[in-house]
Amino acid sequence: MNDIAADSLESEVPALLRNAPSSVEFKKLRKRLLRQAREAIGDFGMLAEGASDENRPKWLVCLSGGKDSYTLLAVLIELQWRGLLPVELIACNLDQAQPGFPTHILPQFFEENGIRHIIVRQDTYSIVTEKIPAHRTYCSLCSRLRRGILYRVAREQGCEAIVLGHHREDILETFFMNLFHGGRLASMPPKLINDEGDLLVLRPLAYSAESDIARFATGMRFPIIPCNLCGSQDGLQRDEVKRLLQTWEKETPGRLGIMARALGNSRPSHLLDRSLYDFVNLRPADGEDVPDGGEAEDPCGASLAMTAKLFAAE
Template identity: 50%
Template sequence: MNNTDPRKAIHEQNKLEKRLRNRVGKAIAEYNMIEESDVVMAAISGGKDSFAMLDILIALQKSAPIDFKIIAVNLDQKQPGFPEHILPAYFESLDIPYYIVDKDTYSIVKEKVPEGKTTCGLCSRLRRGTLYSFAESIGATKIALGHHMDDMVETMFLNMFHGAKLKSMPPKLRSDDKRNVVIRPLAFCREKDLIKYAEHKAYPIIPCNLCGSQENLQRQSIKAMLTEWDNQTPGRIENIFNSMKSVSLSQLADGELFDFKNLPIDRSEERKEYEFSEATVSSSNIDESLIIDVTHV
């Protein structure tokens, strides 16, 4: 017997929807993701995150102080058994412009990647190239992807642990050839909220059988680690993400970004008081008359 108060459930759903919209709106504003007259190509994979992103973007479009267009695009990678009818029917129900783009990346990945190896890297590159070129062909000025805060934190640890690099997915990215700008409107949203939201909305989710069937992927290992941390210390994922927004280059070790080699002492100004009082010397074998007063050199 379900004793859940329907009024309370509706209230919680409304709070969740408002929270997600506020966070998407904040991310868009903070990084200037969408501008007047933009054509936003929303890349929809059929997963919960991209469905939620499209839903929230459409809602924000109606109340935004600027005018912009949204075009939904799905890249059909020709995975066996992919239900080709689901997304066109869903887009038609929303009454929004859309494209289904066919590109058999599945066969390429299966041919190039040995059995049991991670396919995500090659699959991602092939997908990215197709989306970039298609965005140009339809005049899209922004490409919206459904990556959320958890994805971005996971990617940072993935690059640290397996690539020895401190980098992640930025909320806004210009492609290397400067021809496209990628935005991630869900950058401030937690995956656990998106899971609840997708359940409430009952999206026609299509699983990715290409990489989802592979066990012990590096990203899944990272996700498990972060989930444990989040359960033990709620708010830790948010803190890690916020640290990505508050970088102190002089406190890291990249000599290309900060000049560690040339750090001259400058004692020309009268110094401020340090937090703790001066130390008292109790014993020494140094003749203080030999100490040079650098302030007068």
Template identity: 45%
Template structure:
């Protein structure tokens, strides 16, 4: 039993260091927190917001910059909400804690038809309340607990049901620069956060709105991504890395790309000014540039391309290319 406990403690320590490292990396990569920032952690009572608060407390101790932390909970007046739980928990943290009371629960239940998803309206109401508090209290960064899985799931939700290629960015600046939202857990896996919550014995408060909707599309997307990972191990890592390697010119958004031209004359003029050396390496480069099939067999060194004419079915001449070895040509074949 002692050995098993030691192993669990070791795994827990590794998990803590991994989450701390990934959180710090995300903050640095996206310049989320700067000298003099006043960061507001939105504490819901869920596993992610607890972990977010702890990671920021840890990082603040060793950070080369100085920034303030506060924690805020929005009491939405959900039935049975344990009002004393979070204040008691936060009394042991060296972080100022505020509770905002606003009955958004009744509003959501009244407005959203039975059986419909409540998350969209609920999040808008929460966001408006939290943004207002942030402005009134000199907050410069609003920290949310969304993690890597949330980001991927949101991408597919928007693609499948919103016809948009977008997700939750690690750092979002409002159009007028009035608010800045950061997601320091952007690189963290949900599986690590689930187990970390067990390690830390967090007092989890379930949501009676989204938590009571078992058929949410997000849950279906979560299963889909999990199934992909089982069938193709590593594909989820590749999906996430892909979000950091966007090639706008290879997408279809007319607002991002100018699809006008070049004209036939411009194409021919460019080719005339920049002749292509037709050898094996030149062909490989041309194919790669055109993204046709860079892995296609290339002419060998002893071969060259010659152009010949042939007659198509319609009687018109068409062009085809044929390989002829230099050796055969030398022998007059």
């Protein structure tokens, strides 16, 4: 991907990007986030075939005021500016009437950067705190209410998709939450369709590391708004999973990337889900052909390393 041309007029650069740090390290970070978003958009077909400057779909980009959604918006705006994303972007913030929420920050941010936007105010805070006891987490009900409102806004604006800022660690955390507490292998897909079948939910930062997003948001000096509703609750299961993943990454750098790749490399014949693989009718084949689901697979790097170590010890 090309860097911003040195001779580009400042007016040609989106306002949001004009004050981006010019250091080599930050440029590499910025390019990596752009590349990963392009790969996710392409790998999962987030952009419909036939989309062009003349036929632009609309995406509702949801902003909470956190580092992830700010980064998402910046990445999409840059891809759009470079001619790599022929979509019409509409930024949307849902003001949930949380006490002390700084209602001026996001509207001011959008206006200063010339970003088309919608601010929706709906008091879901009172509903959540009324329905959920104080000692329990609000996340499930809060997210359902929020999602329903965003679907409505997307329909009103003629959008084909709502776009969320979930990243690689969010996806891994959800996977382990389902594994540890839900008894199923499932996570946040980068692309899904809602229950009504009329809107897509997209996560273009699915390949991006949270640490990269945090460094990008810091470098861009985004006006971060903390979440004082669910973020103020201690002992969340998701927090426990997050700490576990961070420990693994610290002990073995690169482990999270390997686990993320594993989510895209499943083998139903090597799991226990009978709805995905016909174990009942699996029988030895005549001749030399190994039936699907056999052991004809390349050994993993860990097994090769262990084998080499064992033989070396002898």
